[in-house]
Amino acid sequence: MDRSLEPGSTPSGRSAPSAPTSTEPGGDRGAPSHDPRRPPGARQEYEAWLFGPFRVHRGGAPLGDPRGGRATARTLLKWFLLNPRQEFRDSELAEVLWPGCTANRANRLHVTQHSLRRVLEPELASRQPSRFIRSDPTGRxxxxxxxxxxxxxxxxxxxxKTACAARRAGDTAAAVTAYERLLAYYDQGFLPEEVYRDAFAPFxxxxxxxxxxxxxxLLRLHRRAGHLYEALTCALRILDRDPYAEEAATAAVEIHLEQGSLTGAVSQLxxxxxxxxxxxxxxxxxxLLALRERVRHAR
Known part of the structure; x- marks a missing residue:
């Protein structure tokens, strides 16, 4: 399952998949039901946020905790949401939930799935199959x-996809808008409460x-559009994440020069x-040496 993937895609081979305030499928009951980064429009019956603290809403209201507050039921739901329609053997799911532990895993998985079914669909009658959690006689x-x-x-x-298409079409404004909305997701972090669970590491x-x-x-688009402040902000954020990013460092120096800040350019370089x-x-x-000469001649 530890497959590599393109930026913006998931280990299951699906396109990469946003975020908010609680650590259970129900989430924080005080959290707003509308994500500010999501554009207005038709809602689905269920909504789930995996960027930032995990939460799930049904009909715009937060779901309750799995029975008994089972953290494993929350983890199982996260795994299912990241791998929709992908089949797993019970042993594979057990390894996601209890890595390295072999004791009584089949029964524990049964109880966990039962708990998840009940919190997602509390109206289910006894032995009534779930709309979402499916299985077959082979144990998949x-x-x-x-x-x-x-x-x-x-x-x-x-x-x-929207941002890439707009950028390739030369529509800078649309590309910037899409990338900034995407950045609002990424800035929250992905499943921070599962940071030590190896199964989610590829995602x-x-x-x-x-x-x-x-x-x-965004750095490239803002520079192309002449948005110096926004471009410099992106360059510095990149350097915060990767202090060896030469393109970002070069951009920051050049923007300082364009802004007339020779001191800033020298210091940055x-x-x-x-x-x-x-x-x-x-x-x-x-x-970089050529850039240093440019900075010296600008004095």
Whole structure:
């Protein structure tokens, strides 16, 4: 299951999938039911946010806790939402929930799934099958959203596609709008309460790459449009995440020059060259040396 993926896609091969305030399927009952990054429009019956603290709403209201407050039921739902319609054996699901533990896993998985079914569909009669959590006689399980679910992860995937299409079409304003909405998701972090669960690591890594790519594309778009303040903000945010990002450092120096801040340009460039030398033992590239000459001649 540890498959690599493109930025903006998930380990299951689906397009990458948004976010808010609680750690259970029901979430914080005081949290707003509308995500400010989501555009107005028709709502699905169920809505789930995986960026930022996890929460799930049904009909615009937060769902309650799984019976007994089972954290594993919340984790199972997260896994299902990230892998819709993908089949898993009970042993695979048990490894997601209780990695390395083999004791009584089949019974524990049965209880966990029962708890999740009841919180998602409390109206289910005894032995009535769930609309979403499906299984077959061979012991395979899968989650069928049945076109009833909206997730921020899927919204992020759609935003990524929209942004890329607008950028390639030369529509800078539309691309910036889509990338900024995407960035609002990434800034919250992905499933922060599952940071130590290895099963989610490939998804987290994919969204980290998506975060970096979004900032980089916004930097380029703002520079192209002459938005110096916004471009400099993006460059500095990239350097906060990756202090060795030469494109961002170069952009920051050049923007300082365009703004008439020679002191800022010198400080930014020398700090970056010093970081490369002290941390990595790397000499400045020819491009950086040429930039240093430009800065010197600007004095």
């Amino acid at each position: 399980y899968w989650f069928d959203p049945s076109d009833c679910w909206w997730t921020d992860v899927d919204d992020a995937a759609a935003l990524s 987290r890594a994919a969204h980290e790459r998506g975060h970096e790519e979004t900032l980089l594309q 020398e700090q970056f060259i010093r970081t490369l030398r002290d941390d990595l033992g790397v000499a400045p590239s020819g491009e």
